[in-house]
Amino acid sequence: MTSPHYAPKHSSRNHFEQPAGLMQRLLGAIHWHAFHSASHRRRDRTGNTHSAWGLRHIAKVPLALILLWVIVLWWGERSVFRYSIAACDWDTWERWPEDATPHHVVLIADPQLVDPHTYPGRPWPLSTLTVRYTDLYLRRSFSLLNKALHPDTVFFLGDLFDGGREWATRGSESPEPRYKKYGEDFWLQEYGRFGRIFFRNWAHHRDHQRHTQQNRKIITGLPGNHDLGLGIGIQRPVRARFNAYFGEGNAINIIGNHTFVSVDTLSLSAKGQLDPTTGRQGIGYDEDPNADIWKPVEEFLNTVQEKKARLLARELHLRAGSPEYPPQERTAVGLYTAAARSPPTHDPAMNSLPTILLTHVPLYRVEGTPCGPLRERHPPTANHGLPLASDPPNAIPIQSGYQYQNVLTPALSHELIAKIGHVQHVFSGDDHDYCDVVHRGYTATGGGVREITVKSMSWAMGVRRPGFLMVSLWHPVDARGSPLAAPAATTLQTHLCLLPDQLGVFVRYALLLAVTLAALVVRAVAIGFAAPTAISASPHPRPRPLLPLSVSPARAATPTLAHASHTSLAARPSAGRPRSASAAPSSFPEAKPVLTNPLVDRFERFAEGSGRVRDGRRGWGEGAGMEWMSGRSGDGGEGGRVGREVAWGFGG
Numbered sequence: 001m002t003s004p005h006y007a008p009k010h011s012s013r014n015h016f017e018q019p020a021g022l023m024q025r026l027l028g029a030i031h032w033h034a035f036h037s038a039s040h041r042r043r044d045r046t047g048n049t050h051s052a053w054g055l056r057h058i059a060k061v062p063l064a065l066i067l068l069w070v071i072v073l074w075w076g077e078r079s080v081f082r083y084s085i086a087a088c089d090w091d092t093w094e095r096w097p098e099d100a101t102p103h104h105v106v107l108i109a110d111p112q113l114v115d116p117h118t119y120p121g122r123p124w125p126l127s128t129l130t131v132r133y134t135d136l137y138l139r140r141s142f143s144l145l146n147k148a149l150h151p152d153t154v155f156f157l158g159d160l161f162d163g164g165r166e167w168a169t170r171g172s173e174s175p176e177p178r179y180k181k182y183g184e185d186f187w188l189q190e191y192g193r194f195g196r197i198f199f200r201n202w203a204h205h206r207d208h209q210r211h212t213q214q215n216r217k218i219i220t221g222l223p224g225n226h227d228l229g230l231g232i233g234i235q236r237p238v239r240a241r242f243n244a245y246f247g248e249g250n251a252i253n254i255i256g257n258h259t260f261v262s263v264d265t266l267s268l269s270a271k272g273q274l275d276p277t278t279g280r281q282g283i284g285y286d287e288d289p290n291a292d293i294w295k296p297v298e299e300f301l302n303t304v305q306e307k308k309a310r311l312l313a314r315e316l317h318l319r320a321g322s323p324e325y326p327p328q329e330r331t332a333v334g335l336y337t338a339a340a341r342s343p344p345t346h347d348p349a350m351n352s353l354p355t356i357l358l359t360h361v362p363l364y365r366v367e368g369t370p371c372g373p374l375r376e377r378h379p380p381t382a383n384h385g386l387p388l389a390s391d392p393p394n395a396i397p398i399q400s401g402y403q404y405q406n407v408l409t410p411a412l413s414h415e416l417i418a419k420i421g422h423v424q425h426v427f428s429g430d431d432h433d434y435c436d437v438v439h440r441g442y443t444a445t446g447g448g449v450r451e452i453t454v455k456s457m458s459w460a461m462g463v464r465r466p467g468f469l470m471v472s473l474w475h476p477v478d479a480r481g482s483p484l485a486a487p488a489a490t491t492l493q494t495h496l497c498l499l500p501d502q503l504g505v506f507v508r509y510a511l512l513l514a515v516t517l518a519a520l521v522v523r524a525v526a527i528g529f530a531a532p533t534a535i536s537a538s539p540h541p542r543p544r545p546l547l548p549l550s551v552s553p554a555r556a557a558t559p560t561l562a563h564a565s566h567t568s569l570a571a572r573p574s575a576g577r578p579r580s581a582s583a584a585p586s587s588f589p590e591a592k593p594v595l596t597n598p599l600v601d602r603f604e605r606f607a608e609g610s611g612r613v614r615d616g617r618r619g620w621g622e623g624a625g626m627e628w629m630s631g632r633s634g635d636g637g638e639g640g641r642v643g644r645e646v647a648w649g650f651g652g
Contacts, residue, residue: 069516084497096493101474106145108156109454109456110157110430111156113194114458135197139196152217159224165228167179217255221251224429231266250262257473257477257491266360268412301415316481352482353477359408359428363413363426367395370388370395438450452494466499475492
């Protein structure tokens with residue numbers, strides 16, 4: 001107890017020290033690890049000194065993983081797209097004369113923007129990620145296509161949307177109840193998505209077009225069954241909306257001295273379908289209630305050859321510097337006479353340009369007709385290197401169902417070829433995979449018609465390697481539209497350009513993630529075993545905490561001493577009070593205190609070399625250092641108080 005005749009004064013010094021924060025500890029650990037990893041050496045039994053494989057090497061694992069991820073992500077998000085497009089450069093596959101200036105066309109089929117109709121049961125966030133990455137894939141591919149290949153004309157072959165036919169208009173709604181909540185506003189949002197992916201990129205690269213590309217075009221008017229429906233399933237307001245925003249489905253364009261004829265074969269298919277309300281086929285105009293679906297296409301086909309001749313005449317007038325439309329004779333005629341009602345006619349025979357048919361649904365072919373070696377889903381069946389006449393796995397299946405039909409009917413296919421006339425090539429979509437066939441049954445063309453079904457450009461349409469078709473046109477003509485050179489074997493060349501395997505890229509990401517997690521687990525285990533070994537082998541001890549974390553055995557054996565020390569610290573007299581050097585008699589033997597604090601250990605070693613004992617103190621400076629205090633207790637007992645203090649002072 002404290003003597004009643006002595007009231008201890010508390011020290012005016014503040015011995016509290018703010019403990020180190022988390023960031024300070026982390027920086028200190030990094031500094032310690034860097035110092036010891038660079039300086040540590042260990043010697044084996046043979047006496048050879050070499051670097052220890054320890055924390056220094058383990059610390060490099062995260063840096064290596066980060067570098068590996070950067071490389072893989074750059075490859076999967078940038079390089080693989082550039083390599084795919086660069087491999088399709090026109091110069092790598094075109095075979096024209098050196099002085100040729102071909103017209104370059106790109107055909108894109110079935111982008112089918114992913115929407116609620118694509119994967120109706122896919123949960124969030126997987127559905128959102130699917131939409132995001134399919135749009136990103138299409139945007140990157142189309143942007144690089146324009147930037148690297150500089151096509152003169154781009155045609156879309158239908159199925160621009162996946163659920164476009166289901167989104168209601170002001171005068172119609174989807175026949176399926178689950179899609180009735182999607183209306184006109186949702187369709188306009190999807191149209192905006194399409195514009196941001198394709199139209200915006202096309203307009204951006206238009207500023208960087210070559211000087212020879214003065215009339216670049218992007219044509220999107222050809223519809224698909226996912227845009228309108230098929231046959232009698234087409235709703236008139238849905239078709240009118242599509243035509244208003246994307247253009248007419250039945251159109252003629254002269255591109256590169258070739259006549260491209262686009263036909264809305266989806267509406268034409270209603271001509272041969274049974275009407276479930278009447279049970280009749282739509283072949284009688286006056287009797288068929290669905291005639292307004294297919295009648296506009298029928299009228300277009302009945303006049304297509306004359307329209308081709310008229311369009312060619314206008315094109316030749318423009319090239320010759322003449323007015324777009326020749327001046328008419330000034331003749332007064334009656335308002336109701338035939339001459340006043342009939343426009344000037346053009347002889348269809350003057351149209352000598354090769355004709356190319358564009359249709360979303362492929363033409364009819366015999367079931368099992370092989371599609372060739374470039375088909376991804378089912379390569380040709382092995383037959384000792386010889387093609388098979390029938391190869392069902394490699395062919396487009398002849399099937400139909402709700403709002404779809406894999407091929408047109410034989411009657412419609414023959415009607416198209418016969419009425420259009422001089423068809424040399426056909427390009428179609430809908431199947432999502434590549435197919436190359438030659439139709440030998442059409443006598444209107446003599447040697448047959450070659451048809452290429454273009455692969456889908458979207459990686460979400462069931463193909464691992466999406467793509468697009470590149471078409472090079474070279475057919476020079478004179479002022480009258482006649483060929484300048486001898487008829488060539490072909491006036492166009494095609495090349496299938498394959499895009500990256502996005503699913504394969506994701507699989508590589510997943511494998512790298514597994515390797516990363518495994519490496520981090522192994523690293524964590526290695527740190528647990530390597531850290532104690534590196535510390536014990538290091539010539540420098542690891543820094544210990546400022547205060548003791550446990551009671552040493554020697555100190556635990558002298559509880560009275562520890563209690564006295566604690567009491568001394570709590571009731572420490574002023575630093576300026578004189579201390580007694582004599583010890584009072586006591587029943588307790590005098591014991592040397594056990595010091596476990598790391599700072600005390602260091603100071604003891606330092607004081608042994610340069611310290612001195614002065615006035616009962618052991619120190620190494622004026623007013624600063626380590627003090628040993630021993631004296632009488634308040635009641636005169638010897639050894640009543642033994643204290644120790646580590647004090648840093650300045651001039652005190």
